[in-house]
Amino acid sequence: MFDFTYYTPTRVIFGKEAVDRTAEAVKSAGGTRVLLHYGGQSAVKSGLIGRLEQQLAGAGLFVVTLGGVQPNPHLSKVREGIALAKENGVDFILAAGGGSVIDSSKAIAYGLGEPDLDVWELYAHTRKAKACIPVGAVLTIAAAGSEMSNSCVITNEETLEKRSYNDDISRPKFAIMDPTLTMTLPDYQTQSGCVDIMMHTMERYFTHGGNMEITDAIAEALLKTVIKNAQILHADPENYEARAEVMWASSLSHNGLTGCGNDGGDFASHKLEHEMGGMFDVTHGAGLAAIWPSWARYVCASDLDRFVRFAQNVMGVDRKAGMSDEDVALAGIEAMEAFYHSIDMPVNMKELGISPTDAQIEAMADGCVRAGGESIGSARKLYRDDMVRIYTAARGDV
Amino acid sequence: MFDFTYYTPTRVIFGKEAVDRTAEAVKSAGGTRVLLHYGGQSAVKSGLIGRLEQQLAGAGLFVVTLGGVQPNPHLSKVREGIALAKENGVDFILAAGGGSVIDSSKAIAYGLGEPDLDVWELYAHTRKAKACIPVGAVLTIAAAGSEMSNSCVITNEETLEKRSYNDDISRPKFAIMDPTLTMTLPDYQTQSGCVDIMMHTMERYFTHGGNMEITDAIAEALLKTVIKNAQILHADPENYEARAEVMWASSLSHNGLTGCGNDGGDFASHKLEHEMGGMFDVTHGAGLAAIWPSWARYVCASDLDRFVRFAQNVMGVDRKAGMSDEDVALAGIEAMEAFYHSIDMPVNMKELGISPTDAQIEAMADGCVRAGGESIGSARKLYRDDMVRIYTAARGDV
Numbered sequence: 001m002f003d004f005t006y007y008t009p010t011r012v013i014f015g016k017e018a019v020d021r022t023a024e025a026v027k028s029a030g031g032t033r034v035l036l037h038y039g040g041q042s043a044v045k046s047g048l049i050g051r052l053e054q055q056l057a058g059a060g061l062f063v064v065t066l067g068g069v070q071p072n073p074h075l076s077k078v079r080e081g082i083a084l085a086k087e088n089g090v091d092f093i094l095a096a097g098g099g100s101v102i103d104s105s106k107a108i109a110y111g112l113g114e115p116d117l118d119v120w121e122l123y124a125h126t127r128k129a130k131a132c133i134p135v136g137a138v139l140t141i142a143a144a145g146s147e148m149s150n151s152c153v154i155t156n157e158e159t160l161e162k163r164s165y166n167d168d169i170s171r172p173k174f175a176i177m178d179p180t181l182t183m184t185l186p187d188y189q190t191q192s193g194c195v196d197i198m199m200h201t202m203e204r205y206f207t208h209g210g211n212m213e214i215t216d217a218i219a220e221a222l223l224k225t226v227i228k229n230a231q232i233l234h235a236d237p238e239n240y241e242a243r244a245e246v247m248w249a250s251s252l253s254h255n256g257l258t259g260c261g262n263d264g265g266d267f268a269s270h271k272l273e274h275e276m277g278g279m280f281d282v283t284h285g286a287g288l289a290a291i292w293p294s295w296a297r298y299v300c301a302s303d304l305d306r307f308v309r310f311a312q313n314v315m316g317v318d319r320k321a322g323m324s325d326e327d328v329a330l331a332g333i334e335a336m337e338a339f340y341h342s343i344d345m346p347v348n349m350k351e352l353g354i355s356p357t358d359a360q361i362e363a364m365a366d367g368c369v370r371a372g373g374e375s376i377g378s379a380r381k382l383y384r385d386d387m388v389r390i391y392t393a394a395r396g397d398v
Numbered sequence: 399m400f401d402f403t404y405y406t407p408t409r410v411i412f413g414k415e416a417v418d419r420t421a422e423a424v425k426s427a428g429g430t431r432v433l434l435h436y437g438g439q440s441a442v443k444s445g446l447i448g449r450l451e452q453q454l455a456g457a458g459l460f461v462v463t464l465g466g467v468q469p470n471p472h473l474s475k476v477r478e479g480i481a482l483a484k485e486n487g488v489d490f491i492l493a494a495g496g497g498s499v500i501d502s503s504k505a506i507a508y509g510l511g512e513p514d515l516d517v518w519e520l521y522a523h524t525r526k527a528k529a530c531i532p533v534g535a536v537l538t539i540a541a542a543g544s545e546m547s548n549s550c551v552i553t554n555e556e557t558l559e560k561r562s563y564n565d566d567i568s569r570p571k572f573a574i575m576d577p578t579l580t581m582t583l584p585d586y587q588t589q590s591g592c593v594d595i596m597m598h599t600m601e602r603y604f605t606h607g608g609n610m611e612i613t614d615a616i617a618e619a620l621l622k623t624v625i626k627n628a629q630i631l632h633a634d635p636e637n638y639e640a641r642a643e644v645m646w647a648s649s650l651s652h653n654g655l656t657g658c659g660n661d662g663g664d665f666a667s668h669k670l671e672h673e674m675g676g677m678f679d680v681t682h683g684a685g686l687a688a689i690w691p692s693w694a695r696y697v698c699a700s701d702l703d704r705f706v707r708f709a710q711n712v713m714g715v716d717r718k719a720g721m722s723d724e725d726v727a728l729a730g731i732e733a734m735e736a737f738y739h740s741i742d743m744p745v746n747m748k749e750l751g752i753s754p755t756d757a758q759i760e761a762m763a764d765g766c767v768r769a770g771g772e773s774i775g776s777a778r779k780l781y782r783d784d785m786v787r788i789y790t791a792a793r794g795d796v
Contacts, residue, residue, distance in 0.1 A: 001639055003413025008406055014658070015401025214623040214643050214650070221615035229611070241399055245612050248658060252612070257655075260412070260646065 001212045001261045008255045010148040011174040014248065018178040022052060022094070022138055023059035029134050029173035031092025033062040035085045037105045038096045039069040043140065048181065052096055052138065064088045069097065072155045072162060072277050072284070073104040075120055082111035082119065095137045095172075098193075099144020099153075099284075102137050106152040106170040109133045113169075123154050123163035132169045138176040141185060142247040143193030143285060145200055145254025147175035155278055162278035163371055175251065179243035187234060191343040192285030194230035194246060198223055199288045200253040203270060206299075206306055206379040209263025219258045220313045222249055227314075227339055234343045268377035269295050272390060275364035275371075280354045289345040290352040294394035296333045302380035304329055311335070348396025361391040399610045399659045406653045408546045409572040412646065416576040420450060420492070420536055421457035427532050427571035429490025431460040433483045435503045436494045437467040441538065446579065450494060450536065462486045467495065470553045470560060470675050470682070471502040473518055480509035480517065493535045493570075496591075497542020497551075497682075500535050504550040504568040507531045511567075521552050521561035530567045536574040539583060540645040541591030541683060543598055543652025545573035553676055560676035561769055573649065577641035585632060588644075589741040590683030592628035595648045596621055597686045601665045602657035604697075604704055604777040610659025617656045618711045620647055625712075625737055632741045666775035667693050670788060673762035673769075678752045687743040688750040692792035694731045700778035702727055709733070746794025759789040 311332025
């Protein structure tokens with residue numbers, strides 16, 4: 001077990017009428033001039049943006065809006081938001097959306113915190129943030145966990161680099177979580193979200209670090225809950241209880257709770273997917289589903305006890321007479337693939353709908369090294385050659 | 399499932415060298431003039447108090463100390479602390495101890511937040527707190543969970559009333575958690591702590607409220623972890639890993655996590671025990687162990703599904719052919735009694751070492767009504783007559 005810090009100051013307001021408490025939450029966090037940041041037109045058409053504008057203005061707050069955040073949020077939109085917020089003397093960023101909108105909001109908030117900052121420097125890891133104005137979130141997609149996390153991923157669309165920056169000063173002041181807001185999400189988005197949620201826990205679970213029992217037990221409880229409720233939502237997307245379970249799991253999976261006492265986690269699957277997302281603009285969770293089985297098969301011999309535990313405690317694999325540890329571990333990976341298929345998620349890049357060339361795979365491996373250093377991962381350290389092999393296996397064309 | 403809010407802003411610094419980061423944490427929280435509050439001489443003899451004084455002074459902080467907090471912390475000590483802190487212009491209370499010391503510190507902090515406040519008014523529930531100066535904790539006993547909670551229990555030793563007051567403004571700014579500080583605790587204190595930790599989760603688990611699956615699953619994971627590690631510590635008190643598991647469980651069991659989505663919890667066992675603690679000054683966790691089995695038998699028919707789930711998922715009861723739900727539920731309660739006995743905890747008041755008279759039982763029931771209102775509990779609503787019956791059954795003399 002390792003030493004750890006745990007810091008989750010975000011005030012969660014969860015339930016059917018939570019949105020009505022947004023203005024009160026902004027004011028409690030000291031906001032007076034608000035940039036209301038969102039993604040596509042669905043947030044406008046659903047009435048959410050109008051409802052929030054009216055509520056904030058009615059509470060005496062100044063509001064300026066900026067929509068158009070893309071999945072894999074773009075640096076150019078962040079720069080546009082920083083300029084708009086500066087022009088309007090904004091002191092609070094309110095994100096209404098999922099992980100992409102919240103991440104874009106955090107990036108804008110860093111830009112407002114330090115007037116002379118070129119915000120990409122944070123993501124290029126050439127400097128650390130000194131300040132950040134407060135951010136709040138009205139969550140509309142359960143997936144990224146950005147509503148309570150310290151992390152933020154931005155894509156530089158000129159260089160096709162998708163990069164993350166983590167800092168506690170960007171943790172949202174509050175998160176408004178009304179599960180009914182997620183009921184009209186297309187199934188593909190819902191299920192990609194469920195994969196992302198599970199991966200945030202699995203990245204922390206598969207380590208070599210002599211994990212903490214209570215953390216493992218919580219992680220396993222969370223994974224089993226998401227598996228069960230993802231399948232419920234696949235058949236019954238307007239099931240409130242299942243939406244709520246998945247939404248709360250999204251926050252708990254990435255606020256730090258499922259990593260307490262371990263060695264910081266593996267996160268190789270995320271890093272491998274980031275390069276896929278930068279190059280092909282795939283949906284993040286689906287991209288993770290497409291890479292994880294190939295990663296798992298490649299590394300499982302190096303972290304066999306963990307994979308056996310995972311197979312038995314999470315995937316319900318029953319060790320039959322004559323099965324070796326390797327057999328049990330593999331059965332667990334196959335059970336996860338079967339689960340992905342049961343919710344129409346891919347298990348390789350072919351099923352994801354992308355076919356990187358050998359040269360593109362080399363370029364993605366180069367990108368991983370540039371972003372993550374000489375090696376990535378904890379369950380097994382992966383060097384550039386390993387990354388190429390995993391990408392190639394994940395292509396799914398053999 | 400119910401709507402909920404979740405707010406746990408306490409920064410947790412966990413591990414073997416955590417104490418060295420205390421002064422830095424006080425400064426980050428804005429403290430400049432510190433009241434260092436502690437309990438008995440063991441904290442002095444162990445060197446902890448001297449080490450903290452030196453560290454704080456070395457960091458340029460003013461320090462005044464006040465020891466002598468009793469288990470079931472007394473109102474008179476709180477008043478002494480408020481006076482001392484006012485005299486010295488204190489702006490931060492640093493608790494070095496367990497739940498009693500942290501609770502006493504929170505009460506002092508309320509007193510400093512509002513100069514004209516008679517602090518007992520909060521505990522008598524005749525008014526709410528408007529302010530509270532910041533509190534930090536260096537935890538030396540894993541039990542009460544006060545290091546991350548919003549709750550605070552004080553005993554008025556003149557009226558023999560033990561009363562709680564809950565308010566988010568008193569949640570500690572940070573908690574320093576070094577499991578090695580708990581290694582020399584007597585076994586009775588360690589095990590009482592484990593019972594208290596489990597009860598904070600069980601109080602939230604036994605409800606009629608249509609609980610949230612992810613919360614139940616986390617609760618069950620936490621309970622099983624504590625059961626396992628309490629038994630490890632009973633045999634091997636210096637087991638660092640087990641001390642760490644139990645310490646982190648103490649915080650997670652009472653910071654709100656194990657109650658998300660339920661109806662606020664039952665808490666009848668706590669309220670029944672508070673009257674025992676006020677009258678007899680028993681160790682809180684041992685008192686809970688002495689009352690819970692009688693409470694459980696009395697209410698289980700009213701919340702049978704929960705008790706069956708608890709028996710199977712937490713206590714590992716195997717439903718054999720012919721067993722009714724009632725049989726399974728009862729087997730779960732018996733398994734908990736067997737666990738209490740395995741760690742030398744009592745299962746009734748006789749084993750706890752107290753023998754209340756009929757008149758004293760009537761007086762405790764009156765106290766429950768005064769503190770909790772006409773009825774207490776959620777698994778089954780308990781009125782004054784019910785309380786008398788549970789206390790009488792818990793006497794253990796038949």
